[in-house]
Amino acid sequence: MVRKSDLPQKTCPxxxxxxxxxxxxxxxxxxxxxxxxxxxGEAKKG
Structure with a gap:
């Protein structure tokens, strides 16, 4: 079982x-x- 802390992450722009x-x-x-x-949706607004 993989712990959530071991999963890859990204940062939302x-x-x-x-x-x-x-x-x-x-x-x-x-x-x-x-x-x-x-x-x-926010990114497409402006």
């Missing part, structure tokens, strides 16, 4: 918070930029 790898992002981890739909 909108809110500047770190977010961890998720199983649903397994095949697209290189393409994931934002931590949430909210941050994606």
């Amino acid at each position: 909108v809110c500047q918070r770190p977010f961890s790898w998720r199983k649903k992002w397994e095949s697209v981890w290189d393409e994931v930029i934002y931590c949430s739909k909210r941050c994606r």
Whole structure:
């Protein structure tokens, strides 16, 4: 079992918070930029 602290992390460019790898992002981890739909929307606004 892998601990959450051992998973890869990225920093969201909108809110500047770190977010961890998720199983649903397994095949697209290189393409994931934002931590949430909210941050994606904020980035497109301005």
